[in-house]
Amino acid sequence: MNNFDFDVITRSVGYLFRDGMVFTMKLTLLSTAMGLALGTLLAMCRLSGWRSLAAAAGIYVNFLRALPLILVIFWFYFLVPYLGGWLTGAGRPVSVGGFTSALITFTLFEAAYFCEIMRAGIQSIPRGQTAAAYALGLNYWQMMANIVLPQALRNMAPILLTQTIVLFQDTSLVYVLSLTDFLGAGINVAQRDNRLVEMYIFVAVVYFIISFAASRMVRYLQRYKTLAA
DSSP, X not given: OTTOOSHHHHHHHHHIIIIIIHHHHHHHHHHHHHHHHHHHHHHHHHTSSOHHHHHHHHHHHHHHHTSOHHXXXXXXXXXXXXXXXXXXXXXXXXXXXXXXXXXXXXXXXXXXXXXXXXXXXHHTSOHHHHHHHHHTTOOHHHHIIIIIHHHHHHHHHHHHHHXXXXXXXXXXXXXXXXXXXXXXXXXXXXXXXXXXXXXXXXXXXXXXXXXXXXXXXXXXXXXXXXXXX
């Protein structure tokens, strides 16, 4: 540890958190919100009585869950500009931007995992409640929005938070696109000052602290849920 340079950390901590961590948290929170919304819709499709809709949702979920995330990141980074050009009729690739491409990628990828979590949550609700909702004259969407989904979200909250922690860690993969997330910012500093050991250790410690604190929150929610039951 005699050669460990703490000064490179103190000099760069503002850049690391102001640029890198803000990017990482923004991508994590937006991907979680959008992925959960899409995943809930997919879960409802998978449980739908329409076989074609359930089959299409099942194919989407199983296909994405069978692919490495980093491969999906590369796919969308290079494919989305062409899709944008095709949808807008521009005739050429449109400029999407690295953050937008990463957000689309993580939203679509994580939706497959949130789908299975929400599907389990929906199936955990007693059938008697859905029967009572139909008896009161509610349609499928009203029953889901007012009775089933609020309970499913509450039941699955610990698992949803766990998946969010995984998503937070997975966002570090965007460094392969030269985006300045927290890991990417650490790599920039490490290469600039030739202090790879210090920066990689610091980045790992920060990821560990945040993930550990979030996992403790998950354990607290699980314990609270058990006591409340």
